[in-house]
Amino acid sequence: MTIEAPRDERALRVVGKSLPRVEAAAKVTGSIAYADDIVLPGMLFCKLLRSRHPYARVLSIDTRAARAVPGVVAVLTGHDLPVNYGIMPTCEDEHALEHEKVRFVGDPVAAVAAVDEETAQAGCRAISVEYEPLEAVESIEQALVPPDDEPLHDYAGPANVHRLAALEFGDVDAGFARAAHVREDIFFFEGNTHLPMEQHSATAQVAGDKVTLWSSTQDPHYVHRALAKVLGLPMGKLRVVAAPHGGGFGGKCDPFSHEIVVCKVAMMTGRPVKCTLTREEVFYTHRGRHPVLMWVRTGVDADGRILAMHFRSALDGGAYGSYGPASTLYTGALQTTTYAIPAYRFEGARVFTNKAPCGPKRGHGTPQPRFALEVHLDKLAADVGLDPVELRRRNFVKPFSRTVNWLRITSCGLEEVTNRVLEASGYARRERRRGHGMGFAVSSYMCGAGLPIYWNKMPHSECVVNVGRGGVTLYCGATDIGQGSDSVLATVAAEELGLWPGDIRLVTGDTGLTPVDLGSYSSRVTFMAGNAAREAAAKMRALLVGVVADEEGCAPQEVEVRDGKVGRMTFEEAATLAEEHLGVLSAHGTYTPPEGIGGRYKGAGVGPSPAYSYSAATVDLDADPGSGEIRVNKVWxxxxxxxxxxxxxxxxxxEGGVYMGLGEALMEAQAYRDGLHRQPSMLDYKSLTFLEMPEVETILVETHDPEGPYGAKEVGQGPLLPVIPAVVSAVHDALGVWIDEVPVTPDKIVRALDARAKGKEARYGPKRFPDIPYPDLVKVVPPDAATAAL
Amino acid sequence: MEVPDGRELLRLSVNREDRLLLVRSHATLLEVLREDLGLTGTKHGCELGECGACTVLVDGTPQLSCLLLPAQVEGTAVTTIEGLARGSELHPVQQAFVAQGGLQCGYCTPGMVLAAKALLDENPAPSRDEIKEALAGNLCRCTGYAGIIEAVEEAGRMLS
Known part of the structure; x- marks a missing residue:
């Protein structure tokens, strides 16, 4: 079946409007059931016993006393779940319950299921574990040195190095040799965590030989896959349902211990079982923003045009692999999607430490280098006597071009977002006085990863649209984590079928009922699931139009589909007539990213995307020269x-992205002391309240991407990225000191001001980048500008 | 029959319904609402009284149900998010949160809506600063708060 050419998009009736999200009423009445709200008959409650040691060998686990606690129904240890797993095929280094070694405070070693949560907790307390403590690895520097005890994992190395990457595109040395000016800087981005309002929760139920798991997961597809491996069940016997989601931000993208354990307990006992994490457990479950130490060197010509860049990163990965190989490459991949860098070298390393594992958080691996790159360019501009905005403009990537690392750029509103934000904020005319400053930065982000996390040739997203007496139902594996995924799907289907989003019934995020979608990560849903939904709904429209045209004796192109009507018939009449003629009314759509959007070198899988979004921010703030306190007045x-x-x-x-960026820039930190999280509670882990959150002026620029659904691109992650460097830049504008370490807290500002007062460098930040045993560079021939022109 | 040790016999008024309950003596009001009464609209967030997700109204005043024992609210009228709408008609504060984009994942929303209702009952036309002050004990990780402020302003207009 062929699809009609896109209709005249000026005639869009639903797309682009401001409409309430489809599930809003269920959320304001409290009737929507999140994972922890699920109650099943005869349900057991499960708790995990977690390590209190950052690093130790497990010598023995005695569960006899736990089994004797009245009300305890099942006790599990690692021997019950011996199969390893992990989100990425190259580092499946986790066990649902560790039985040989624990690698961070919070690593689960046993599980107890009981008639209620308190009894399960009492059971956990009754378990005695004999540990042999090992010397914990607490920093990047320490992880690079061969340990006295054994390294955390035996599949990596040298020392506790997890992953190394070294890539060069074009002749970097020649670029530096020709440069009129070369500058080097070192930056550190302290890690932070997602802090979703909802604690992770999972409930499993067995019926016959089939297991169903309801979980607060962002990607049921990957959980499904991990469960099949660890439980040794065919995928057809397992169903994973993403429950309505109380916030993800990347923190619910890995398969987790508690998800596997509840399935196993349900299989052992035949009873439903739930495990909900406490807030403290959520902090230790983490998978959040990596701490990254960065070194960057850039050479420019006399006009400020970049000739070469060399970027090094060192990521503190915590105790397990998680998304680590991807996170590492992401710290190097997207520098080139904002600036045309003709020669680029990236060296990255991720190390294991005895801390909660890091993983993806909003912007995955790119907010850290974006902070470093933008602040570095501010300093470079000052070196060569150029306005920092002008230096950037001279280096902006062009729409419909290809980067030196082979990434295909299509629509690109970089110039326009820059102009709009500068104009709105009055940046050029800003008030210049001590203690007041404005900062500016730009960024770009992907509209979905070009490749799946494990190699497979399935479409990245599939949708089915069924029409019948029950109305329109759209089935898609996409998962609404609060970002509005369901509303996007309903809007697209409504647009094609002449209905309103509220007319579309949705079945989403359910591996048993919906076709595949890879999940809510990498800002992929609007672009990928949106395209799949559009194709499915457009095919359904064509079916209905064909039948109505025959009935009304006109040509299909004369049948209008709008306002709940198909031609002269109501939608319901048209659907009934079509079912009489055609039987079951079902149409499907799929989306797979196009070939050739990235390179063919090792490591080329990270970075390609069917499109990139672009953001620009200006931040206006006051910074107290005495106390170092910052008050953000407004963000554009x-x-x-x-x-x-x-x-x-x-x-x-x-607005949410700006909020989260400000939290990361100013206060949020997942930091440790002796292996313990310094503030594992919402009381101590500071985030912005209503009182600290400034006004945000949002400007949406529409560049109508040629491949996005109706031209749409992502908005979930990109807007966070420029906020952090713009804050750092504004602090420099206000006080004349550079804070090269995020978060920018008052103590760091005071220390930088003190340094300046003593005649030292007016800066706070790391002073050295460690020697890292990067491998030999993989030299990649950059695309020839002529042959790569699109 | 005597009340066994570790249990408490309670008479609570929740959402205009009188309930006679036998609960664990140390259970919080939050746990009793969610587990004994099945009112799961009230949310666990932080377990420390910091995030506001468990907010309920006690005689019209916002209170953190994770820091209350149910015995403390005997003889009062407790309102949870389930008690705000009249049948299928949403309360104006709920309508405004829907219409103004005052929610995303929705997990903080029940507490936020109740805190906003309590504010507007006292002060139907609050300034932006008054809204921020009144809601500062309720955290939201999704919206950046802007949509919530607009929703409270809109609800104030609807109510007055």
Missing amino acids: LAHDIGRSINEMAARGQV
Whole structure:
């Protein structure tokens, strides 16, 4: 079946409007059931016993006393779940319950299921574990040195190095040799965590030989795959349902211990079982922003045009692999999607330490280098006597071009977001006085990863649209984590079928009922699931139009589909007639990213995307020269969204991204002392309240991407990225000191001011980048500008 | 029959319904609402009284149910998010949160809506600063708060 050419997009009736999200009423009444709200008859409650040692050998586990606690129904140890797993095929280094070694405070070693949560906790307390403590690895530097005890994992190395990467595109040395000016800087980005309002929760139930898991997961597809491996069950016997989601931000993208354990307990006992993490457990479950130490060297010509860049990163990965290999490459991949860098060298390393494992958080691996790169360019501009905005403009990537590392750029609103945000904020005319400053930065982000996390040739997203007496139902594996995924799908289907989003029934995020979608990560849903939904709904429209055209004796192109009507018939009449003629009314759509959007070298899988979004921010703040306290007055954020599917939801994503960026810039830190999280509670882990959150002026720029659904691109992650460097830049504008370490806390500002007062460098930040045994560079021939022109 | 050790016999008024309950003596109001009464709209967030997700109204005043024992609210009228709408008609505060994009994942929303209702009952036309002050004990990780402020302003207009 062929699809009609896209209709005249000026005639869009639903797409682009500001509409309430489809599940809003269920959320304001409290009737929506999140994972922890699920109650099943005869349900057991499960708790995990977690290590209190950062690093230790498990010598023995005695569970006899736990089994004797009245009300305890099952006790599990690692021997019950011996199969290893992990989100990435190259580092499946986790066990649901560790039985040989624990590698961070919080590593689970046993599980107890009981008639209620308190009894399960009493059971956990009754378990005695004999540990032999090992010397913990607490820093990147320490991880690079061969340990006295054994390394955390035996599959990596040298020392506790997990992953190394070294890539060169073009002749970097020649670029530096020709440069009129070369500058080097070192930066550190302290890690932070997602802090979703909802604690992770999972409930499993067995019926016959089939297991169902409801979980607060962002990607049921990958959980499904891990469960099949660890439980040794065919995928057809397992169903994973993403429950309505109380916030993800990347923190619910890995398969987790508690998800596997509840399935195993349900299989052992035949009873439903739930495990909900406490807030403290959520902090230790983590998978959040990596701490990254960065070194960057850039050479420019006399006009400030970049000739070469060399970027080094060292990631503190915590105790397990998680998404680590991807996280590592992401710290190097997207420098080139904002600036045209003709010669680029990237060397990256990720190390294991005895801390909660890091993973993906909003912007995965790219907010850290974005902070470093933008602040570095500010300093470079000052070196060569150029306005920092002008230096950037001279180096902006061009729309429909290809980067030196082979990434295909299509629509690109970089110039426009820059112009709009500078104009709105009055940046050039800003008030210059001590203690007041404005900062500016730009960024870009992917609209979905070009490749799946494990190698497979399935489409990245599939949708089915069924029509019948029950109305329209759309089935898609995509998962609404609060970002508005369901509303995007409903809006797209409504647009094609002449209905309203509220007319579309949705079945999403359910591996048993929906076709595959890889999940809510890498800002992929609007672009990928949106395209799949559009194809499915357009095919359904064609079916209905064909039948109505025959009935009404006209040509299909004369049948209008709008306002709940198909031609002269109501939608319901048309659907009934079509079912009479055609039987079951079902149409499907798929999306697979196009070939050739990235390179063919080792490591080329990270970075390619069917499109990139672009953001620019200006931040206005006051910084107290005495106390170092910062008050952010206003943030302007312009975002190239391609086209907004739902303007209100898009603005909400921008405002939320700015909020999260400010939290990371100013206060949020997942930091440790002796292996313990310094503030594993919402009381101590500071985040912005209503009182600290400034006004945000959101500017949506529409560049109509040629491949996005109706031209749409992502908005969930990109707008966070420029906020952090713009804050650092504004602090420098206000006080004349550079804070090269995030978060920018008052003590760091005071120390930088003190340093300047003593005649030292007016800066706070790391002073040295360690010697890292990077491998030999993989030299990649860059695309020839002529042959790569699109 | 005597009340066994570790249990408490309670008479609570929740959402205009009188309930007679036998609960664990140390259970919080939050746990009793969610587990004994099945009112799961009230959320666990931090377990420390810091995030506001468990907010309920006690005689119209916002209170953190994770820091209350149910015995402390005997003789009062407790309102949870389930008690705000009249049948299928949403309360104006709920309508405004829907219409103005005052929610995303929705997990903080029940507490946020109740805190906003309590504010507007006292002060139907609050300034932006008054809204921020009144809601500062309720955290949201999704919205950046802007949509919530607009929703409270809109609800104030609807109510007055």
